[in-house]
Amino acid sequence: MYAKEAKEKLRGSIAPIVTPFMKDFSIDYPTLEKLINWHINSGTHAISVTGTTGEPSSLSVEERVSVMEKAYKAIDGRVPFVPGTGSTNHDETIYLTQKAQEIGADAALVIVPYYNKPSQHALYKHFKAVHDAVDIPIIIYNIPGRTATNLHVETLARLNEDCANIIGVKESNKDFEHVNRVLLNCGRDFLLYSGIELLCFPMLAIGGAGHISATANIMPDKVAEIYNAWNKGDVQRAQELHYELMPLNDVLFKDTNPAPLKAALGMMGAIHPVLRLPMDLPTEDLQREIRRVLHDYVDLPEHVIPSK
Template sequence: MTSPTRFDGIFTALVTPFTAAGAIDWAALDRLVVQQIEAGIAGLVPVGTTGEAATLSEAEQLAVISHVVNRADGAAYVMAGAGTNDTARTLDTTRRATEAGVDGVLLITPYYNRPSQEGLVAHFTAVATTTRADVMLYSVPARTGVTIAAETAAELSRSCGNIVAIKEAGGDPGRVTTLRAACGPDFAVHCGDDGLALPFYALGACGLTSVLSNLRPRDVVRLHQAWRSGDHETALALHDHLAPLAAAMFLEPSPGPVKHALAIEGLIEDKLRLPMMPVSAAADRHLRSLMGQATGQ
């Protein structure tokens, strides 16, 4: 089994920058990747939910994945979002991502059709057995209507040697304890919610897959490092400082707020694809206020 230490730290759920005309903005993507690596980010997650994978064509998804792999050039772990609600399509997406050179794939629970736990085992097993890449399961019931039970994760980790981690985004820190008890200490648990990172770390999560780190990578990394080094006072101070901005990333449907914030700082165009919409004037005012307070911290 792959050592969970490769999942230690912050993985950024990368936005996909678009030009004003709606095409992928490769120069802006390069800037983001470089900024992330320079800030000490451990991993990059292209074409996930934050990357608007649902509105990218299959060709665009593969192009973004390949671009991030090449641009990172081994300086960060690259885990591509590869999950869909169709097992056959997920197999194909995972195969293409593996051929592009990713280190791992992030596999969401099938949405809309909402399979049983037995269906989840069959789905994830079918995918994991056809790739050499690491597999991180992704449990986010608010988006998919399905939770990966701890016993299901344990069964999968026992039967598939490359299913080595889970991104837990159900909003309950207590799940860390349940997952660790079921899956053992070598199974990596990632927090999937910036605002809950600190309690997740305290309960044994090894890292965070972050939206906020698109915007504030150094501070998000510093919080994790402070906790791991035993400087809990600094970790708590950073948590308190970042909490309002972390919450603001979901004031309106994501990735609208984080893309707007990145546009305020001149890093990308404030462009999304329908049905996602730009943030409201009220959200703009709130974000600008918080970012002004955060400047220089």
């Protein structure tokens, strides 16, 4: 998929799917396929794996490639595929992005390197080098709360000007003034996605292309419908969904994502609620709160997959 085509097709709810594990911590590939089919049947517009919600730092490089391969095969061309390929290691990021291209991904989601706290000049050089190493479109992922580095609008605008295949950014950025300035400086055709659940609806109002929301793992139909309603001009319906999902959004982020999310999916019987250390399930008190909130959204089975 080339940049122009990607800018037309990569709109709506791009669901960042969890990486399901078996109780022995191996990757549960059959469940990954079931989750992908459920999302597509629920109206999700595109699929992403191995982003923050997919626990990439808990996976080996080989496992990340394997998850991308299995996901691509399961999607089977039904919706666009945008895997996360970023890392704190520059060469690893290029390798994973090249692998995504080889596999057949429609675009790559590349995170701002975490822990290192690179300068803006270094970030420009990093993303420019990744861009030059592949031909597929790139969506930059800016999440300063987890990377400790904010990609400045000026740096993003420079990358947009110099790199034809950098087509957008996922902004997990609570600074709404910042995200407004992204489109002002990068152009209204630049793809701006919300990675903050409570900003999915507001981001559409300023010209956003959609959202990459962890909550889509629980309510894929309604997260997708926010975009569909807005796109049809039904502002009231989009607004209603925004407020309807707010309690669920809130509880899913009372601990580090995807811990509450995996607990919730376990309660739904969708996955084994397993994370790899240093990540772990939330406290029992928070799990009780998650279950209470979840009851308002889905019918929970009487018996669910135990965590141990």
